[in-house]
Amino acid sequence: MTDPVTYELTEGGIAVVTIANPPVNALGQAVRAGLDAAFERFASDSAAEIAVIVGAGKLFIGGADISEFGKPLKDPWLPAVINRIEACPKPVVAAIHGAALGGGLEVALGCHYRLALPGTTLGLPEVKLGVIPGAGGTQRAPRLMGLAAALDMIPAGGTLTADKALEAGLIDVLGEGDDPRAAGLAYARDLLDQGAKPRPTGEMPMPEAEPDAIEAARATWTKKARGEVAPLASIDAVEASTRLDIMDGLDEERRIFREMMETPQRAGLIHAFFNDRKVAKLPEIEGVIPRDVGTIGVIGGGTMGAGIATAALLRGLPVTLIERDDAAAAKARETIAGNLAAAVKRGKLTEARRDAALDALTAATGYDALSDADLVIEAVFEDMDVKKAVFAELDRVAKPGAVLATNTSYLDIDAIAASISRPGDVIGLHFFSPAHVMKLLEVVVAEKTAPEVTATAFALAKRLGKTAVRAGVCDGFIGNRILSHYRAAADGMVLAGASPFQIDRAMKDFGFAMGPYEVADLAGLDIGYMTRQRKAADRHPRDVVPTWADALFNKGRLGQKTGRGYYVYEGRKGTPDPEVEELVAEARTEAGVTPREFSDAEIQRRYMAAMVNEAARVVDEGIAARPLDVDVTLLYGYGFPRWRGGPMHWADTVGLPKLVSDIESYAAEDDHFWQVAPLLRRLAKDNQTFSSLNG
Ligand code: NAD
DSSP, X not given: OOXXXXXXXETTTEEEEEXXXXXXXXXXHHHHHHHHHHHHHHHHOTTOOEEEEEESTTOSBOXXXXXXXXXXXXXXXXXXXXXXXXXXXXXXXXXXXXEEETHHHHHHHHSSEEEEOTTOEEEOXXXXXXXXXXXXXXXXXXXXXXXXXXXXXXXXXXXXEHHHHXXXXXXXXXXXXXXXXXXXXXXXXXXXXXXXXXXXXXXXXXXXXXXXXXHHXXXXXXXXXXXXXXXXXXXXXXXXXXXXXXXXXXXXHHHHHHHHHTSHHHHHHHHHHHHHHHTTOOGGGTTOOOOOOOOEEEEXXXXXXXXXXXXXXXXXXXXXXXXXXXXXXXXXXXXXXXXXXXHHHTTSSOHHHHXXXXXXXXXXXXXXXXXXXXXXXXXXXXXXXXXXXXXXXXXXXXXXXXXXXXXXXXXXXXXXXXXXXXXXXXXXXXXXXXXXXXXXXXXXXXXXXXXHHHHHHHHHHHHTTOEEEEEESSTTTTHHXXXXXXXXXXXXXXXXXXXXXXXXXXXXXXXXXXXXXXXXXXXXXXXXXXXXXXXXXXXXXXXXXXXHHHHHHHTTOOBGGGTBSSEEEETTEEEEOHHHHHHHHHHHHHHTOOOXXXXXXXXXXXXXXXXXXXXXXXXXXXXXXXXXXXXXXXXXXXXXOGXXXXXXXXXXXXXXXXXXXXXXXXXXXXXXXOOOOHHXXXXXXXXXXXXXXXX
């Protein structure tokens, strides 16, 4: 193995310390030891007058080596290595390119001078992994950029571009060109010429203490973090920088860092981080070459079609969208133009790129317009006959090898595929609303879907900036099927005595972005109503039917879009509608139920037990390839708190035997709804975890 850190004395007394630890120069033990040795040598190398640290490859340093998290820390620790760099009696320069993140930026902050090439990203994203910067970031960054800027960046786990970092004072100069070594050497020479001395960041004055700014940051993050601890802990560490000298500040930072390392939240966030990488690794598409996708066709320009078209245009893919008539096509174009304008307003898109995106959109009528599309996504009404008619037309016009996708939420994709002459090209691409915003894409692989079609779907997802999860065909696939079940548990609790508003509150306290009834209002109560109608024939006599929801639908209260559903809306802000309680009370009377009280904790336990139980069935049936696919689905499509890792990870932390005993106790009341899923029972019996199935 080659040395990950090399020391080289160049002409003119400049030592170059190069970190080469592909792919991201992570600060694993060997790199830390290499840096430590390099700076020990630099300090005693009388021929070296100044040192430059550079990263080999695409970036400076990507951060800590996450595979070491949760294990005993190995010497030398990063804070000590950085302290050694900072204490060097001769100047040290960081020549940064690509990215300096987390520990990588902390190394740079420990240097005496910092240069970054244009396009570099600098930041401290540690809170996103449930920890805080633990190698001086919270002490040195505020000394360089001031308290306010540090409070903007660190609790958010944010990043800055090189030019913003220069403005903020985090770096000293913006280099030229794309060679960090050359830029670093030139800068070092200038510094030598100027007689520059070591300039330890830690010896710079403490940032001014501004109690109001600290309190304001705490208030903001108490609200934003919804139970997540690391952002607030990072504020405590930054606050310490305003009153402690560097060594005491570093100790305090370390203390908080270690505390964070031990939290279950850290484990949950790391689990989620690794799942993001594992979810696209599927044996069935390994080594399979995706088909080329240069143009996209979309059928239907309603809520979903317009969103899907926007998502593609935002990523530079030309789109041909067809609608039923000219008026609908024009309306779809208008919606898409509005979406793009909003992206410009949020700074996500330049006006020039917006214009190019609009030029790349064709809104038409008639299927022949789709004859050139490499991949077509159907997003028409959720009705099997309509979908089959659309696919018959596609079969007629689509070019050979075109991928034919449906955005259906529930319908049987095998049946759609079987109705045309090329079932191998058919796949489900289940986007979430709003499709140009939501990260999740369920890739629903039907019985006859060709592996290269699946590979094409995953490649497309990547191009669209989405997280794709493989799902099998069943009613609702992974996400909506599990949602139906936990929503049924919620309805069961409402009928038994809990208020929908209490359930929403309790689940938000658990960490969900929204409660189930807020979600229902957002999606539209017509959607739930239609689903109930569709499933009415298969209903079991003991299924809970939320007749109050039917009543809301019948009164035209469809949620946010009509200004009233479970909540009464002023804009997007809803307040509980007391009439809903009356409708629920009527439903209870009709069902002969005497309402009882539920604690928030019981609500959370039952809701989660229902979620995990159905998820276990989904995994057992192969609808989800692994438990991690469920976790990713719920995180990116259903507002599950990321710091809890996902429902399967959460279940592992609670312990599967505990979940089994909870479900058995609920079954004493209702043994129709509450039946322990076979996989859950098996794993609990063997003292196993869902994670053990992730591979
Ligand atoms: P929508 O009613 O908003 O839009 C459907 C559009 O399809 C309409 O504009 C209609 O004019 C058009 N259309 C119907 N038949 C057509 C045809 N033959 N040719 C061209 N255009 C036609 O519906 P939506 O909410 O966008 O849902 C579309 C699909 O996406 C459904 O299958 C739905 O289940 C699924 N879906 C919806 C959501 C959601 O949250 N709304 C989420 C995921 C998936």
